[in-house]
Amino acid sequence: MCRSITTIALLxxxxxxxxxxxxxxxxxxxxxxxxxxxxFFEDPERPEGLFIDILKEIARxxxxxxxxxxxRWKDCLELLKRGVIDIQTAIAYTPERARWALFTDEDVIVNxxxxxxxxxxxxxTFPDLEGxxxxxxxxxxxxxxxxxTVSSFGITxxxxxxxxxxxxxxxxxxxxxxxxxxxxxxxSQKISSYPLVEPTPIVFSPVKIKFALSKRAxxxxxxxxxxxxxxxxxxxxxxxx
Numbered sequence: 669m670c671r672s673i674t675t676i677a678l679l680x681x682x683x684x685x686x687x688x689x690x691x692x693x694x695x696x697x698x699x700x701x702x703x704x705x706x707x708f709f710e711d712p713e714r715p716e717g718l719f720i721d722i723l724k725e726i727a728r729x730x731x732x733x734x735x736x737x738x739x740r741w742k743d744c745l746e747l748l749k750r751g752v753i754d755i756q757t758a759i760a761y762t763p764e765r766a767r768w769a770l771f772t773d774e775d776v777i778v779n780x781x782x783x784x785x786x787x788x789x790x791x792x793t794f795p796d797l798e799g800x801x802x803x804x805x806x807x808x809x810x811x812x813x814x815x816x817t818v819s820s821f822g823i824t825x826x827x828x829x830x831x832x833x834x835x836x837x838x839x840x841x842x843x844x845x846x847x848x849x850x851x852x853x854x855x856s857q858k859i860s861s862y863p864l865v866e867p868t869p870i871v872f873s874p875v876k877i878k879f880a881l882s883k884r885a886x887x888x889x890x891x892x893x894x895x896x897x898x899x900x901x902x903x904x905x906x907x908x909x
């Protein structure tokens with residue numbers, strides 16, 4: 669009798685366990701900001717872009733729930749550092765950032781800086797920026813190399829700091845700035861919407877754009893992202909392409 673009860677108990681336990689999902693759903697908070705075509709949104713609950721397409725595919729495969737935290741770029745960095753954000757989209761790797769965040773080994777894309785200008789100004793080299801009002805993004809990875817290069821030419825600019833890339837083009841359009849420092853993907857995606865803004869031949873500072881994770885999110889999530897990024901990049905029919 670005891671043996672029969674034990675057998676039934678074991679059977680019920682087995683049925684209960686097999687009825688549970690194979691992987692418990694995990695919620696991850698994703699930092700998003702306006703940087704088309706990599707990540708952008710009208711409704712913060714429904715972001716778009718290459719990084720979002722990749723994350724949605726990984727979430728589907730791994731039973732992850734994604735929630736989104738919209739922020740200005742400099743604020744995104746601070747929230748990632750504090751662990752409020754688990755995953756930050758479209759972020760350039762730097763050794764300084766790697767001290768407080770985990771970066772995927774796999775790159776998503778390579779980007780670089782470009783100077784854009786008001787259409788009626790002659791700016792084609794760094795010395796042409798002498799005395800110009802240059803719109804800059806707070807916390808931008810290109811900021812330090814730009815200022816170092818300006819310094820190395822011995823020229824003086826009037827830096828104007830803003831919190832979003834689109835604000836830089838708006839500053840040129842409104843006559844607040846003569847030029848702006850943006851990334852080449854943003855420029856190629858958005859410049860047609862700003863008829864008074866033109867690209868210049870000034871390009872520099874290529875950087876690898878990746879996902880970054882808070883230390884709280886951990887190495888397991890990093891490994892998961894790397895595994896899927898490698899797979900998606902090898903599959904020409906994947907959302908990566």
